[in-house]
Amino acid sequence: MKKRFCFYILVLLFTQTVMGQDQLIQYVNPLIGTRKMGHTFPGATVPFGAVQLSPDTDTLPYDVNGKYNADVYKYCAGYQYDDPTIVGFSHTHFSGTGHSDLGDFLIMPTTGPLQLNPGTAANPETGYRSRFRHATETAEPNYYKVKLEDHDILAELTTTTRVGVHQYTFPQSEDAHIILDLMHGIYNYADKNVWTFVRVENDTLITGFKQTNGWARTRTVYFAMVFSKPFRSYGFANFKTYPYKGFYKRFDQTKNFPEMAGEQIRAHFDFGTEAGEKIGIRFALSPVSTRNALENLLAETSGQDFERIKKKGQDQWNEELGRIKIEALNKEDQVNFYTAMYHAFLSPTVYMDQNREYKGLDQNVHKAEEFTNYTTFSLWDTYRALHPFFNLVQPKRNNDMIRSMLAHQQQSVHKMLPVWSHYANENWCMSGYHSVPVIADAIVKGTADFDANKALDACIQTANVRYYDGLDAYLQKGYVPDDVRPNSVSTTMEYAFDDWSLAQAAKKLGRMDVYDTFIKRSQNWKQVFDASIGYMRPRLSDGSFRKEFDVLSTHGQGFIEGNAWNFSLFVPQDPKGMIAAMGGEKRFLPHLDSLFSMHLPDKFFEETEDITRDGIIGNYVHGNEPSHHVAYLYNFTGQPWKTQERVRMILKKQYQPAVDGLGGNDDCGQMSAWYIFSTLGFYPFAPGAEDYQLGSPAIKKAVLTLENGKTFTIDVKNQSDKNVYVSKVLLNGQTFNGLSLKHSDILRGGVLQFIMAPRPAK
Numbered sequence: 001m002k003k004r005f006c007f008y009i010l011v012l013l014f015t016q017t018v019m020g021q022d023q024l025i026q027y028v029n030p031l032i033g034t035r036k037m038g039h040t041f042p043g044a045t046v047p048f049g050a051v052q053l054s055p056d057t058d059t060l061p062y063d064v065n066g067k068y069n070a071d072v073y074k075y076c077a078g079y080q081y082d083d084p085t086i087v088g089f090s091h092t093h094f095s096g097t098g099h100s101d102l103g104d105f106l107i108m109p110t111t112g113p114l115q116l117n118p119g120t121a122a123n124p125e126t127g128y129r130s131r132f133r134h135a136t137e138t139a140e141p142n143y144y145k146v147k148l149e150d151h152d153i154l155a156e157l158t159t160t161t162r163v164g165v166h167q168y169t170f171p172q173s174e175d176a177h178i179i180l181d182l183m184h185g186i187y188n189y190a191d192k193n194v195w196t197f198v199r200v201e202n203d204t205l206i207t208g209f210k211q212t213n214g215w216a217r218t219r220t221v222y223f224a225m226v227f228s229k230p231f232r233s234y235g236f237a238n239f240k241t242y243p244y245k246g247f248y249k250r251f252d253q254t255k256n257f258p259e260m261a262g263e264q265i266r267a268h269f270d271f272g273t274e275a276g277e278k279i280g281i282r283f284a285l286s287p288v289s290t291r292n293a294l295e296n297l298l299a300e301t302s303g304q305d306f307e308r309i310k311k312k313g314q315d316q317w318n319e320e321l322g323r324i325k326i327e328a329l330n331k332e333d334q335v336n337f338y339t340a341m342y343h344a345f346l347s348p349t350v351y352m353d354q355n356r357e358y359k360g361l362d363q364n365v366h367k368a369e370e371f372t373n374y375t376t377f378s379l380w381d382t383y384r385a386l387h388p389f390f391n392l393v394q395p396k397r398n399n400d401m402i403r404s405m406l407a408h409q410q411q412s413v414h415k416m417l418p419v420w421s422h423y424a425n426e427n428w429c430m431s432g433y434h435s436v437p438v439i440a441d442a443i444v445k446g447t448a449d450f451d452a453n454k455a456l457d458a459c460i461q462t463a464n465v466r467y468y469d470g471l472d473a474y475l476q477k478g479y480v481p482d483d484v485r486p487n488s489v490s491t492t493m494e495y496a497f498d499d500w501s502l503a504q505a506a507k508k509l510g511r512m513d514v515y516d517t518f519i520k521r522s523q524n525w526k527q528v529f530d531a532s533i534g535y536m537r538p539r540l541s542d543g544s545f546r547k548e549f550d551v552l553s554t555h556g557q558g559f560i561e562g563n564a565w566n567f568s569l570f571v572p573q574d575p576k577g578m579i580a581a582m583g584g585e586k587r588f589l590p591h592l593d594s595l596f597s598m599h600l601p602d603k604f605f606e607e608t609e610d611i612t613r614d615g616i617i618g619n620y621v622h623g624n625e626p627s628h629h630v631a632y633l634y635n636f637t638g639q640p641w642k643t644q645e646r647v648r649m650i651l652k653k654q655y656q657p658a659v660d661g662l663g664g665n666d667d668c669g670q671m672s673a674w675y676i677f678s679t680l681g682f683y684p685f686a687p688g689a690e691d692y693q694l695g696s697p698a699i700k701k702a703v704l705t706l707e708n709g710k711t712f713t714i715d716v717k718n719q720s721d722k723n724v725y726v727s728k729v730l731l732n733g734q735t736f737n738g739l740s741l742k743h744s745d746i747l748r749g750g751v752l753q754f755i756m757a758p759r760p761a762k
Contacts, residue, residue: 024321025314027331027338030139031659033096035081037615037623038662040343041093042079042139044157044164046313047320047345048374048397051285052093053157053164055146057083058121059103059186076100078186081659085121086148087129089157090184091164091283092221095346096666097378099429101215101422103186105223107281108179109168111151116179116237116266124150128179141342142313158310160300161350162293166281167306170273178281180206180225180267183239187214191263194218198260198267199290203230206269207290208260216425218363221285224293228280231269239264280306287424288365292353299354320345323393324676327701329719335657337679337699340672344386347668348401351375351423359424361411371403376422378668379438380430381625385673387438388684392746395447395707402442403450405435409458417462431469431487431560432494433462437501440688444508445743452509459502460514463495471495473541479527482538482546482558489528489536489558490626493570496524500573501688525571526581528558534582534591535564552601552619561624566595570626572686575636585637592633595620596646615654615664622654623664628674629685632693635739641725641760644696647678648724651698680704680714681754682741691740696724697754710749716756723756730755 033040043054056078074080076097078090088108094101110128119127129150136147144157154169170176182196198208206225211218235255240263260267271279284297301309321341328334352358352373360366366373390398409417412426417435420427436459442448443455466472470485474495482488500522506514530537530545538546538558550557551564559567569592571578579588596618615623620630631646654663655675666672677683681697702714729736730753731745741752 023318024325024338025141025317027334028141028317028321028342029335029339029657030141030144030342031081032335032339032657033343033659033662033666034077034079035658035660037074037665038660039076039094039096039098039665040662041077041095042137043089043093043144044142044159044313045346046142046159046161046316048161048348048350049159050162050350051091051159051164051283052095052346052349053089053091053159053166053283054093054144055079055086055089056103056106056184056186057086059087059100059184073098073100075186076665078103081134083121084131085124085129086132086146087118088179088181088184089155089164089166090186091223091285093186094376094668095343096662096668096671098665098667099215099427100186101219103184104210104221104285105283106179106181106184107166107283108181109148109151109153109155109170109279110177110179111153111171111173112175114175114177114268114270116268118181118184140314141317143310156306158306159313160309162284162286162296162353163300164281164283164285165301165306165309166283168279168281170271170275170277170279172273172275174272176271176273176279178227178231178269178271178279180269182208182210182265182267185212185214187212193263195263196261196265198236198265200234200258204228205294207294209290215427215429216423219423219425220359221287221423222290222293223286224284224290224297226282226297227269228278229271231271233270234268236260236265236267238262239266286353287351287359288353288357292355292357296354317342323705324680325703325705326679326699328699329721332657333679333698336655336661336675339657340655340675340679343666343672344389344669344676347376347378348374348404349376351404361408361421361424361426362413363424364411366407366411368404368407371400372397373407374401374404375424376668377401377405377418377435378420378670379418379434380420380432381667381670382673383434383437383441383687384625384628384670385677385684386669388441388687389673389676391441391445391447392743393704393706395442396449398438398442399447399449402439402448402455405439406450406455406458409435409462414465414468415458415461416465416468417458428469431491433468433498434494435459436462436498437687440501440505441684443505444688444690446747452505453511456502456505456509456511456514459505463499463502463518474524477527477541478521478524479539481541483540486556487558487560489538489564490560490562490567490570492528493525493536493567496522497570497573497686499524501686504688522573523577525574525578529568529581531581534568534587536568537564562621562626563619565619566621566627566630569595569630569633572629573688575633575685579636589637589639592630592637593642594618595630596649617650617653620650621664622650623671625667625670628670629683632683632685632695635685635693640694640739641762643693644725644760647695648698651675651678652721681716681752685740690743692743694726694729694739694741696726696756704746706747706749708747710747712746712749713751715751715753717753718756720756722758725757725760726754727757727761728755729753 092102130148286293420429470480503518634642682692
């Protein structure tokens with residue numbers, strides 16, 4: 001009997017241990033990156049969800065006196081940790097971007113006399129906003145909670161893919177209100193709203209839409225909103241008047257009128273509440289129609305209470321996070337790792353209804369018959385590590401993202417793949433055509449389940465749209481002249497890399513004529529390299545290099561998010577050729593070393609308005625993505641141990657389990673993907689190649705569960721903060737002498753073992 005009892009105790013303990021390991025959301029802190037320039041949001045969402053329901057602490061580019069707010073850059077995600085008040089909870093947010101949009105359909109519960117303006121952070125009592133304290137704030141995957149101090153209301157948020165679910169616990173009040181603010185938005189522009197419409201279907205159901213002209217020039221979002229109890233009255237205010245007032249004379253639209261329309265509308269719905277009474281709201285979005293929004297709401301939330309919806313979403317997060325199980329040196333490293341995975345799985349976002357309809361780039365309604373359609377493609381950032389990460393741990397989803405890109409290309413009048421797109425819009429932000437390496441990476445690594453030759457044709461078409469961003473001159477001269485386009489040097493270098501990745505896909509598919517054309521184009525980086533000074537340099541249409549030139553300046557020198565000193569290292573398609581051009585290893589290594597140790601002049605920070613100060617180590621700017629491969633360049637010299645040293649230093653300095661723990665914008669998961677790869681011990685140095693460069697793993701063990709059913713284990717011996725150097729590597733028990741690991745090695749499953757040491761293995 002005692003033996004049986006002991007057996008049951010052991011089984012129970014084992015079960016609890018396994019369950020504890022599976023609850024990986026305990027290691028996720030959505031507040032990481034919400035202070036300073038991480039630009040993450042702390043609210044509720046499911047993996048890749050179309051709804052990101054999160055608090056906004058401020059967003060408007062103009063203050064109450066109409067003066068432009070220079071700090072608007074801080075509010076790309078709508079939330080800053082140090083702010084003392086919350087304006088409300090809106091349903092759409094970018095994660096970690098350096099540009100702003102979204103912030104649709106703000107909801108704010110209030111008590112007391114009705115106020116339909118937000119007030120100010122200094123005087124929140126002048127509006128509907130409220131003070132809050134972090135002591136009463138909880139942020140978890142798919143759950144957010146906070147006490148609104150001024151209204152004595154407990155706010156709780158959770159979501160499904162397309163529905164934001166609110167739960168507000170009120171005090172006793174005869175003046176309880178739910179504000180629906182359609183004026184609100186996260187943006188850099190005044191008068192972003194083109195039109196809004198609200199229809200009161202009955203005393204619990206509201207429908208409508210919002211049309212905006214912001215970063216996305218023409219964007220329409222529809223909604224269906226359901227209350228858990230009937231409201232007893234409602235009304236609205238239109239904050240923009242119109243010259244024709246004949247319609248207004250017929251009805252009092254401001255009170256209990258079932259249709260509200262205008263550019264600047266705030267509506268209110270009024271209740272009486274008992275102490276501790278909960279009022280729930282389910283708010284569904286659709287890119288197509290209010291009917292589809294209502295269908296989304298019914299399909300995803302019908303018959304489920306708040307707690308069940310919350311648990312379902314958190315189960316989704318545990319499943320996604322469980323693709324990689326790690327053993328770390330401490331809990332802080334676990335929090336960093338799983339929060340990075342969380343941020344990596346926030347976008348791109350699902351962009352289609354339950355019935356698979358979505359609005360396309362041509363503004364017509366399309367149906368994603370055989371794939372899930374996605375939006376929010378920050379490709380200048382994410383092609384580098386985020387999409388290669390998807391290609392490794394969830395290639396099926398990455399294939400759907402590529403299918404979404406190909407649908408975008410077919411709907412484009414330019415027949416171009418996305419550059420930076422969201423919500424049926426092309427924003428034309430940043431440079432290059434970086435859908436190409438995402439597609440090439442899937443083709444080269446053998447994970448493509450789309451028509452690869454058709455996709456390659458889309459890449460070729462995109463790479464030959466002559467009127468796009470200096471591409472005509474690039475095709476004629478082999479470089480973008482400085483007197484034709486700004487950022488001429490970095491644009492030339494990015495085109496050359498994209499051309500190289502296209503060539504790799506063509507070679508994989510046996511299309512050698514295409515390969516020959518684009519492999520030649522991939523050497524165009526040499527056209528902007530000035531051998532006399534050893535740096536990339538702006539070149540004019542007549543072939544001469546620009547005379548006035550500063551290698552450390554970031555302003556007007558031909559580069560985007562960088563200077564000649566650090567951007568001259570951006571040749572991931574030909575690192576050996578770059579090293580040779582810069583004078584060989586003897587001259588190159590001191591240049592690379594100095595990047596991490598030099599002191600930048602004050603003018604650098606003045607030019608960037610301190611935006612990048614948080615992500616800088618010397619002149620290495622980790623917060624700007626063109627530098628993300630740089631630490632791995634030592635693998636192409638005789639000093640690979642410096643890659644190991646630099647990677648571990650960057651991991652420690654740029655990623656902390658704190659609200660200001662990100663050294664720059666997370667950029668839709670790119671910063672996080674760099675962390676994940678580098679922590680595991682390898683990195684996709686050049687997307688479109690099958691190889692990963694080895695670094696220095698920062699965990700004790702990791703098990704990757706692959707979609708093909710295999711597992712790939714990374715086992716690290718002698719791991720510590722001091723043992724950052726790799727003395728030996730074994731793959732499946734055999735000594736591994738190279739510095740790069742093939743994607744196919746991982747897909748076969750097995751064990752990659754690192755033996756760590758406190759000194760370099762020279």
